[in-house]
Amino acid sequence: MSLRVDGWEGAKIALASLRANRLRTVLTTAGIGIGVATLLAIVGIIQGLNASFEEQLAGLGSNSLSISKFPWVMKGSWWEYRNRKNLTLEHAEALRRVPNVVAVAPNVTRIREVTGRGQQLSSVRVVGTIPDYLQVSTYELAEGRFLVEADEGGSVVVLGADVAEALFHRDSPLGANIRIGERPFRVVGVLARKGKLLGQSRDMLVAIPLNTHRRYFGRWRPLDIGVAVDDPSTLDRVEDLVVGALRRHRQTPPDKEDDFAVNRPEQLAATYEQLTAALYAVAVGVGFITLLVGGIGIMNIMLVSVRERTREIGVRRALGARRRTIVVQFLLEASAVSAVGGALGTAAGLGIAQVVSWITPLAAAVNPLTVVAGVGFSAVVGLLFGIWPAARAASLDPVEALRYE
Amino acid sequence: MLIQLEQICRTFRVGGEEVRALRDVSFSVAKGEWVAVVGQSGSGKSTLMNVLGCLDTPTAGRYLLNGKDVSRMADDALARVRNEEIGFIFQTFQLLPKETALANVELPLVYRGVRSRERRERAAAALEKVGLSNRVHHRPNELSGGQRQRVAIARALCAEPSMLLADEPTGNLDSATGEEIVRLFEALHRAGHTLVLVTHEPRLAARCPRAVRLSDGIVVADGPGPEVARQNLEDLGRAADKGAA
Numbered sequence: 001m002s003l004r005v006d007g008w009e010g011a012k013i014a015l016a017s018l019r020a021n022r023l024r025t026v027l028t029t030a031g032i033g034i035g036v037a038t039l040l041a042i043v044g045i046i047q048g049l050n051a052s053f054e055e056q057l058a059g060l061g062s063n064s065l066s067i068s069k070f071p072w073v074m075k076g077s078w079w080e081y082r083n084r085k086n087l088t089l090e091h092a093e094a095l096r097r098v099p100n101v102v103a104v105a106p107n108v109t110r111i112r113e114v115t116g117r118g119q120q121l122s123s124v125r126v127v128g129t130i131p132d133y134l135q136v137s138t139y140e141l142a143e144g145r146f147l148v149e150a151d152e153g154g155s156v157v158v159l160g161a162d163v164a165e166a167l168f169h170r171d172s173p174l175g176a177n178i179r180i181g182e183r184p185f186r187v188v189g190v191l192a193r194k195g196k197l198l199g200q201s202r203d204m205l206v207a208i209p210l211n212t213h214r215r216y217f218g219r220w221r222p223l224d225i226g227v228a229v230d231d232p233s234t235l236d237r238v239e240d241l242v243v244g245a246l247r248r249h250r251q252t253p254p255d256k257e258d259d260f261a262v263n264r265p266e267q268l269a270a271t272y273e274q275l276t277a278a279l280y281a282v283a284v285g286v287g288f289i290t291l292l293v294g295g296i297g298i299m300n301i302m303l304v305s306v307r308e309r310t311r312e313i314g315v316r317r318a319l320g321a322r323r324r325t326i327v328v329q330f331l332l333e334a335s336a337v338s339a340v341g342g343a344l345g346t347a348a349g350l351g352i353a354q355v356v357s358w359i360t361p362l363a364a365a366v367n368p369l370t371v372v373a374g375v376g377f378s379a380v381v382g383l384l385f386g387i388w389p390a391a392r393a394a395s396l397d398p399v400e401a402l403r404y405e
Numbered sequence: 406m407l408i409q410l411e412q413i414c415r416t417f418r419v420g421g422e423e424v425r426a427l428r429d430v431s432f433s434v435a436k437g438e439w440v441a442v443v444g445q446s447g448s449g450k451s452t453l454m455n456v457l458g459c460l461d462t463p464t465a466g467r468y469l470l471n472g473k474d475v476s477r478m479a480d481d482a483l484a485r486v487r488n489e490e491i492g493f494i495f496q497t498f499q500l501l502p503k504e505t506a507l508a509n510v511e512l513p514l515v516y517r518g519v520r521s522r523e524r525r526e527r528a529a530a531a532l533e534k535v536g537l538s539n540r541v542h543h544r545p546n547e548l549s550g551g552q553r554q555r556v557a558i559a560r561a562l563c564a565e566p567s568m569l570l571a572d573e574p575t576g577n578l579d580s581a582t583g584e585e586i587v588r589l590f591e592a593l594h595r596a597g598h599t600l601v602l603v604t605h606e607p608r609l610a611a612r613c614p615r616a617v618r619l620s621d622g623i624v625v626a627d628g629p630g631p632e633v634a635r636q637n638l639e640d641l642g643r644a645a646d647k648g649a650a
């Protein structure tokens with residue numbers, strides 16, 4: 001008898017047996033299903049998080065660097081960073097001479113309240129900078145204009161989308177007067193909406209000329225320097241050159257580490273991935289354990305099934321079924337249960353991930369490969385945990401099996 | 406000769422002790438014969454039935470079935486021989502309870518790899534032969550004992566084996582129904598089937614043209630059914646007298 005017959009007949013027998021024990025099948029299926037659902041929901045949510053984070057990072061621009069006293073990902077004490085020499089306008093000028101650099105924007109930020117039309121916004125990022133900032137930061141203009149050279153020292157302001165909306169609703173703020181702290185400013189432009197990064201709005205800001213900022217909000221504030229390059233592929237080389245230029249300028253001794261940080265969005269991504277990788281591992285571990293429990297459930301049920309059907313096995317053997325035929329029959333039964341469980345679990349897991357993405361800000365995205373892996377893996381679990389019961393079924397002595405009560 | 410048993414021995418090990426269920430059993434059965442294997446419980450007839458049915462292999466001796474030596478065959482080969490050469494009829498019918506009569510009868514053909522349309526046709530024909538063409542789609546629990554045994558006989562016939570091997574086929578039936586089954590066997594015998602019937606009932610053995618009597622694993626009589634059955638009854642009577650005394 002061919003394997004085709006083994007497989008086809010085995011499948012029919014397996015299905016008939018599953019139909020005959022509906023409640024048991026459903027419960028066993030649920031065991032595997034819950035495992036797969038847990039695994040997929042967690043993986044889906046984490047993949048979604050990663051995807052949305054990557055998308056947000058893409059908004060930071062793939063062709064820019066930000067040089068600061070403080071690294072985005074701090075590894076030492078804050079005071080150590082705090083006590084570094086400030087970055088200066090001279091440093092910024094030096095960076096303009098680095099090849100491939102197309103824009104350099106020194107900038108300084110304070111949090112201030114902003115009032116306009118009788119309304120007050122309490123914590124707005126007030127960025128003092130120069131015209132190059134637009135290119136470095138990858139903001140775009142929604143209306144009006146950005147800062148120009150001629151604004152330097154003047155009291156003009158470009159509003160972030162959130163600020164414009166909060167103070168002026170749908171009216172155009174162009175030409176209107178607002179206050180930053182106590183100081184009056186005239187609105188010359190509005191930035192296009194950028195969205196959120198890690199849950200924080202990137203549009204709750206205003207940009208004013210750098211010198212005005214220093215005059216009104218303090219000269220001692222440390223500068224950051226944003227640098228844009230013409231081609232993202234040159235970024236690594238530019239970073240090296242920037243580091244070299246700054247060390248030269250700041251006369252950093254060769255045996256000392258950089259006393260400034262070159263920040264790139266990828267670093268954030270790497271740190272973030274490190275963080276989620278641990279979470280991922282734990283979650284996947286939990287999912288696997290759940291699957292394991294489901295698998296043991298299948299083994300248990302299959303052993304019961306083999307015992308219950310001892311006489312049936314004896315009859316089949318007497319009528320010419322070979323051991324292999326019996327093994328195939330029970331393996332198919334076990335993997336059918338777990339594949340069905342896997343499929344239902346996949347649906348449930350995707351459903352949970354979808355619900356999470358509706359009711360929370362977390363976006364859930366499931367890689368189709370994960371689905372294939374989920375269903376495939378649960379079928380393999382069924383197969384593995386079915387082997388022992390199937391082997392037991394096949395090893396029964398037909399004489400004994402026929403006599404079994 | 407269809408069946409040729411040459412000095413068949415079958416020894417079991419029970420708790421370190423050797424139990425010799427069959428000792429040098431030799432006899433032959435020709436094609437078309439109807440033979441009863443008769444003996445009391447513990448006489449070794451069940452062991453002989455398992456060996457004859459290729460469910461078990463002898464410890465020593467040679468068993469030729471249809472010219473093939475099946476006494477040393479591996480498990481898979483034995484399964485094939487059972488499927489092709491033997492039609493089993495059991496005391497407890499051994500039907501699959503969740504399957505219809507038709508599906509039960511089809512079963513040997515499933516394991517022979519016959520396509521489903523042909524299987525269905527042959528199974529239906531076999532059910533007709535045993536007078537159950539109106540019960541094709543009934544499940545065993547919807548059938549009477551006699552009908553169940555007839556389904557089992559149809560299952561045995563369906564694969565057209567070289568012999569039918571019946572183990573106490575009337576043991577679970579009342580006498581009237583048992584009589585029907587015996588009549589069916591008589592008809593099958595007339596139609597040329599080879600029948601081996603294992604039983605402890607001398608009355609049933611008396612209906613067979615030939616009977617082989619086993620006692621303590623040894624063939625003690627081999628002759629016309631009525632004669633062997635009478636001997637058997639006399640022995641039983643003596644044993645009963647001894648017991649009474």
